[in-house]
Amino acid sequence: MAAAALHTLLEIQALDTRADQLTRRRVTLPERAELATVEARRSRLAVDRAATGARVHELERTQKRLEDEVSMLEDKATSTDRQLYSGTVTSPRELQALQDEAASLRRRVGAAEDQILVVMEDLEPLVAEAGAQAAAGGAADEQAASLRAAVAAEEGSIDEELRRVAASRAELLADVPPALVSQYERIRERAGGVGIARLDGHRCTGCHLELPNREVDELRRAPAEQVVLHEECGRILVRD
Ligand SMILES: [Zn+2]
Numbered sequence: 001m002a003a004a005a006l007h008t009l010l011e012i013q014a015l016d017t018r019a020d021q022l023t024r025r026r027v028t029l030p031e032r033a034e035l036a037t038v039e040a041r042r043s044r045l046a047v048d049r050a051a052t053g054a055r056v057h058e059l060e061r062t063q064k065r066l067e068d069e070v071s072m073l074e075d076k077a078t079s080t081d082r083q084l085y086s087g088t089v090t091s092p093r094e095l096q097a098l099q100d101e102a103a104s105l106r107r108r109v110g111a112a113e114d115q116i117l118v119v120m121e122d123l124e125p126l127v128a129e130a131g132a133q134a135a136a137g138g139a140a141d142e143q144a145a146s147l148r149a150a151v152a153a154e155e156g157s158i159d160e161e162l163r164r165v166a167a168s169r170a171e172l173l174a175d176v177p178p179a180l181v182s183q184y185e186r187i188r189e190r191a192g193g194v195g196i197a198r199l200d201g202h203r204c205t206g207c208h209l210e211l212p213n214r215e216v217d218e219l220r221r222a223p224a225e226q227v228v229l230h231e232e233c234g235r236i237l238v239r240d
Pocket of ligand 1: 235
């Protein structure tokens with residue numbers, strides 16, 4: 001195997017590191033975390049809006065029932081009045097009864113109207129609350145949509161770069177013996193993504209430890225095309 005293959009493998013390592021960074025960035029996009037927060041807020045708002053809507057609906061039904069009651073009582077009072085002044089009833093006792101009946105109906109109208117006022121007072125803040133919740137919901141919807149678009153755009157550009165990295169890697173791979181690639185990948189997997197590193201003076205650039213003189217001498221004496229490992233971290237070391 002030519003020593004050049006080891007240098008090519010270093011380039012592959014650089015691409016793999018880049019791909020790892022891109023993949024990590026893809027899953028940790030800040031917009032994605034923000035989107036999760038906004039989605040949670042949207043769910044909470046939906047629950048609140050449903051609860052407020054149900055209360056508004058119930059009060060409106062009560063108001064409608066009371067208004068129907070008022071209108072029914074007023075109809076009755078009107079027809080009682082008509083009877084009272086029609087001249088067809090002449091008995092004082094019957095006239096008194098009709099007068100009492102009309103007065104009682106008007107009292108009930110008054111009571112129902114008072115209840116309507118109470119319901120309307122209760123409704124007013126609830127309707128305002130529903131409006132505010134709808135506005136907040138709309139704003140959260142817009143925010144979620146814009147974050148979703150931002151995430152998609154970021155993912156698109158990351159994926160584009162990942163494709164370029166993969167294409168470069170595939171090209172370089174042709175110049176490295178498959179057995180060496182497998183060895184590199186095995187080491188890379190168990191060594192936190194870095195399978196090959198340069199020996200920089202006495203320092204392994206994979207684990208950043210200094211190598212003892214004895215080990216450096218041995219590595220430098222080994223034939224250039226021989227694959228040597230850093231004893232300490234197990235990574236392939238490339239000597240310049
Ligand atoms: Zn090392």
